[in-house]
Amino acid sequence: MSIAPIICIDGPSGSGKGTISRAVARALGWHFLDSGALYRAVGVAALSGGYPLDDEPSLAKLALHADIEFEDRIDREPHVWLGDDDISEMIRTEEAGQAASKVAALPAVRAALLQKQRNFAQPPGLVADGRDMGTVVFPHAELKVFLTASAEERARRRHKQLSEKGIEAILPALLREIEERDLRDRTRAVAPLVPANDARIIDSTSQSIDVVVATVLDWAHAL
Numbered sequence: 217m218s219i220a221p222i223i224c225i226d227g228p229s230g231s232g233k234g235t236i237s238r239a240v241a242r243a244l245g246w247h248f249l250d251s252g253a254l255y256r257a258v259g260v261a262a263l264s265g266g267y268p269l270d271d272e273p274s275l276a277k278l279a280l281h282a283d284i285e286f287e288d289r290i291d292r293e294p295h296v297w298l299g300d301d302d303i304s305e306m307i308r309t310e311e312a313g314q315a316a317s318k319v320a321a322l323p324a325v326r327a328a329l330l331q332k333q334r335n336f337a338q339p340p341g342l343v344a345d346g347r348d349m350g351t352v353v354f355p356h357a358e359l360k361v362f363l364t365a366s367a368e369e370r371a372r373r374r375h376k377q378l379s380e381k382g383i384e385a386i387l388p389a390l391l392r393e394i395e396e397r398d399l400r401d402r403t404r405a406v407a408p409l410v411p412a413n414d415a416r417i418i419d420s421t422s423q424s425i426d427v428v429v430a431t432v433l434d435w436a437h438a439l
Contacts, residue, residue, distance in 0.1 A: 220247075221341040222356075223436060224349035227363035228398050228409060229313070230370025232420050232428065236363060237345035239429045244343070244436065249336040251346030251353070252316065253294050254329060256307035257284045259315030261298055269318040276324035310385075310393065317397045320347075321404040347401060350412035358439050361432055362411035365421040367394050 223240065227233040234250060241248040258275070261267075261282045267274055287295035296304050306312055319325050326348075333353050336342055344353065350360035365373075371391035378385040401409035411417055416435060420428050 220337050220339045221358050221439070222337055222354045223341070223343045223359045223361070223432070224354050224357045224412070224415075225343065225345050225361045225363055225432070226347055226349050226351070226409070226411070226415070228347070228365075228370065228401065229394055230374050231363045231365050232373070232425065233345050233363045235425055236420075236428050236432065237343045239425065240432050240436070241343035243429070243433055244341060246341035246343055247336060247338055249333060249342060249344040249346070249349075250294050251333055251344065251349060253286070253296060253307055254284070254332065255316040255320045256312045257296050257298060257303060258282065258325065258329070259312050259319050260303050260306050262319060263311070263315055264298070269315060270322075272322045272324050275319050275322060276328045279319070279325045279328040314393070314397070317400055321400060321406075323406040326352075326406055347409045348407035350415055351410065352407045355412070359432075359435055360412045360415040361435070362415040362417045363428070364417065364419055367391060367398065369421045370394055 225233045225237045225240070234252070238248055258279045261278055261284070262269060262275055265278070267278060269275070283299045285297045294304070295302070296307055330353065333344070336344065337354070346353070350357055350362070368391065371387060371394050374390050374394070375385050375387045398409070418428055418431060
């Protein structure tokens with residue numbers, strides 16, 4: 217059992233779970249865990265070090281010993297360092313996302329990062345964003361939410377996000393990448409992307425951020 221209350225918000229890429237989780241954490245004054253950023257950091261470390269993304273033993277050692285540091289910032293993307301290098305922007309690239317999805321499918325890598333994630337559970341509470349927060353990392357969480365949206369809507373959101381950053385992207389290619397990542401996440405042998413048995417499911421396809429945040433906060437206050 218955790219020493220602090222925990223809210224888990226899981227879901228596929230582009231479902232809005234990061235934005236929602238930060239907003240909920242900010243409203244409650246709790247800590248925030250972006251578990252995807254942790255896997256992306258390992259992906260960047262693997263790419264930088266020239267590791268094959270299917271070399272499970274080497275990647276597990278890398279995940280366990282890599283000098284990855286996070287600055288917990290619930291109002292924006294976490295600031296991330298790999299050793300002395302600031303990789304905050306690098307982890308948000310499509311290349312890093314694809315690498316993260318591949319290394320996250322390796323059981324030994326997930327095992328290496330498990331305790332790192334659980335260490336984020338500190339008073340007054342934690343909002344944890346990821347794909348297996350409610351099923352594996354924090355199975356005893358007080359509230360579990362599974363946030364989803366159609367693949368087409370998630371691709372549109374990602375396209376808009378990249379465009380606002382001045383990054384060119386092709387919508388059909390983004391859709392294809394999202395569908396491929398969904399399949400990889402759902403079918404991996406360990407911690408597949410599925411709702412926890414006691415999760416509350418929200419389809420955000422046609423809902424605003426404010427509406428989803430309000431729903432989650434209502435559930436949190438009712439605990």
